[in-house]
Amino acid sequence: MDGYKRIPTVAASVGEALTLGRAFWQLTKPRVVALLVLTAWVGMMLASAGLPDLALMALASLGIAMVSGAAAAFNHVLDQKIDARMARTRMRPLPAGRLSSVQAVSFAFALAGAGFALLLVAVNALTAWLTLAGLFGYAVVYTVFLKRATPQNIVIGGVAGALPPVLGWTAMTGSVGAEALLLMMIIFTWTPPHFWALAIHRVEDYRRAGLPMLPVTHGIAFTRTLVLLYTVLLLAVCLLPYLVGMSGLFYLVGSLVLNLQFLRHAWRLKFAPHADTAIRTFRFSITHLMLLFLVLLADHYL
Numbered sequence: 001m002d003g004y005k006r007i008p009t010v011a012a013s014v015g016e017a018l019t020l021g022r023a024f025w026q027l028t029k030p031r032v033v034a035l036l037v038l039t040a041w042v043g044m045m046l047a048s049a050g051l052p053d054l055a056l057m058a059l060a061s062l063g064i065a066m067v068s069g070a071a072a073a074f075n076h077v078l079d080q081k082i083d084a085r086m087a088r089t090r091m092r093p094l095p096a097g098r099l100s101s102v103q104a105v106s107f108a109f110a111l112a113g114a115g116f117a118l119l120l121v122a123v124n125a126l127t128a129w130l131t132l133a134g135l136f137g138y139a140v141v142y143t144v145f146l147k148r149a150t151p152q153n154i155v156i157g158g159v160a161g162a163l164p165p166v167l168g169w170t171a172m173t174g175s176v177g178a179e180a181l182l183l184m185m186i187i188f189t190w191t192p193p194h195f196w197a198l199a200i201h202r203v204e205d206y207r208r209a210g211l212p213m214l215p216v217t218h219g220i221a222f223t224r225t226l227v228l229l230y231t232v233l234l235l236a237v238c239l240l241p242y243l244v245g246m247s248g249l250f251y252l253v254g255s256l257v258l259n260l261q262f263l264r265h266a267w268r269l270k271f272a273p274h275a276d277t278a279i280r281t282f283r284f285s286i287t288h289l290m291l292l293f294l295v296l297l298a299d300h301y302l
């Protein structure tokens with residue numbers, strides 16, 4: 001009889017553990033980290049002639065994912081008051097009360113420590129330290145200072161998000177390659193239209209939270225213009241891998257198709273916007289970067 005009585009208690013504990021696990025998972029911004037790791041893979045594969053060392057690739061990817069996930073968790077802790085004021089973020093684990101700050105900070109330190117140690121021991125010191133610099137750039141320089149200080153926050157902060165191809169490259173070669181810096185430039189140029197398209201859609205959120213995002217400080221019309229200009233710049237920067245002989249015709253055609261599509265979104269956002277044009281542009285930016293890096297990869301092996 002006693003055994004039967006315990007079943008609901010066990011079920012409740014399992015349910016609670018799952019809820020807690022989901023909350024920690026959410027802290028790591030898993031979809032962002034997935035795309036970051038894809039860009040790191042491209043760095044790893046482009047750095048290797050033929051197939052890369054798959055074991056090294058797996059360990060490096062895990063380490064980069066852990067440290068990036070930890071950076072995202074620190075961002076959740078440091079931004080919890082802001083997140084509570086925005087409709088998009090108020091249901092996150094900290095503002096919604098599903099996790100305490102102590103739980104989140106402990107998780108973030110443990111994940112960062114384990115990821116850093118893994119990179120140091122199983123990959124190389126340069127990759128470990130550069131990844132840690134990425135964490136510091138995002139969690140401290142961007143989140144604590146820039147985000148609250150200037151509408152150029154995401155432009156400068158974009159350096160951290162653009163690092164993973166370089167991390168992938170250093171993981172395989174032990175040094176920073178010029179080709180990897182070119183991939184970094186692509187993500188760096190992609191970040192402003194990626195973020196500002198979302199910021200236009202969520203401008204009231206950012207106004208309420210008191211954050212100096214570009215559409216709040218300089219207006220939506222000006223932000224639309226900059227989205228368009230950065231998209232033009234992105235098209236030009238994306239030509240560089242072909243022009244320097246790093247990628248071939250397949251990449252040239254693929255990148256032109258993707259960038260013209262991005263440009264079409266940005267043009268519509270500037271000159272013929274509907275209520276959903278900004279959010280569609282933001283969503284397309286993610287598809288764009290994912291496909292662009294897959295095209296780079298396919299081109300490398302063709």
Ligand code: HEM
Nearest residue numbers: 031032035036039154157158161162187191194195198286
């Ligand atoms: C400073 C640089 C960046 C800023 C400020 C930024 C900002 C944002 C914001 C505010 C969101 C919305 C998240 C949400 O809806 O909860 C987002 C989503 C996303 N970002 Fe970025 N981003 C940056 C860089 C990057 C980079 C470098 C990548 C990948 C290479 C990336 C990939 C994504 C993805 C995949 C999503 C969708 C997440 C989801 O649906 O859960 N972002 N970004």
Ligand SMILES: CC(C)=CCC/C(C)=C/CC/C(C)=C/COP(=O)(O)OP(=O)(O)O
Nearest residue numbers: 032067068071072131134135138160161163
């Ligand atoms: C290599 C390395 C360790 C880099 C860390 C890179 C990293 C996790 C970048 C994430 C970029 C991102 C989602 C920024 C949004 O922050 P936000 O605070 O403006 O957006 P939010 O309001 O959705 O939290």
